[in-house]
Amino acid sequence: MPSEIIIESELLILKRTDEEDIDFVLNQESSTENNRFITQWTKYQHFAAIGDPDKEHIIIQSKMNERIVGYIILAGLEDYNNSIELLRIVISDKGHGFGHECVRLIKEICFKKYMAHRLWLDVKEHNHRAKHVYHKCGFTIEGTIRECIRTDNKYESLIIMSILETEYQDLE
Template sequence: MIIDNLESVKFRAAQRADLNFIAELESAPENAVFIQPWSIQKHELSLSNPDIRYFIIEAVPDDSPVGYIILAGLCSPHDSLELTRIVISRKGGGYGTAAFRLLKKWAFENVSANRLWLDVKTHNERAIYLYKKMGFTLEGTLRDCIKSGDTYESLHIMSLLRSEYD
């Protein structure tokens, strides 16, 4: 299923066959430092959960996979979607920006979300820059909320409201 085509990317619903691509992308050293990689089993459970949606981000026009998105909250009575994860394999090519434009369009026009939110590690400066560029507002910081080895990491909570999208 193709959602839409915008600029240089399009989305399609992820399938079980895509989980190896997703797991490899998560475990790549340049990505793993910014996320907490999941096991294939956790992805399989999430993929079958009606509250969660996986998209594979494909480059236009060759349909090659350049990343993935995981959204949660599709069953939320509060019309609040959580961008659980976005990982881009070809960094610096504009795919992240294009994927965010398409994601915002899908969330606010197709799903009628009122709020799109995410958390991001406070040291992930590249992602924070992109999120701000895409109109997300910093709501607050969860200090030392993730244990990573012997250290703790903090998360920023950021969101975009429908009224800010319009």
């Protein structure tokens, strides 16, 4: 049975992650191209996220060739404050505008489907490509959590970014 489509555009289809998609997710997460930018999860953490009503685990598929090109995890869908976190976005096929289009679709899901007041994320300070995409999509830097993650015996800082519902509406 095919996964439930959440939203689609001319470029992409975003659908619920199935258990058989987890090997792709783990491979992308651990790839040298991506692993320096994201926290690694176990297979069981991803399985748990698929079944968690407070999370949305999403596969990104190219509409042109139906190939999987990434995944997304949203958290806080049941948050009392209507604040949803873009917990993870990984694009395996970079340079085709998939990241920008995904963020646009994520905003639509969060603000129209889940009626969020705020969509937020953290991004590693050295992830300039992602910060550029988020800024271009209307996210504002809220601040820095300094040296909060230990990676390979060094500390890294996270930049907190968000967009509010009113800002999203102004961009439409």
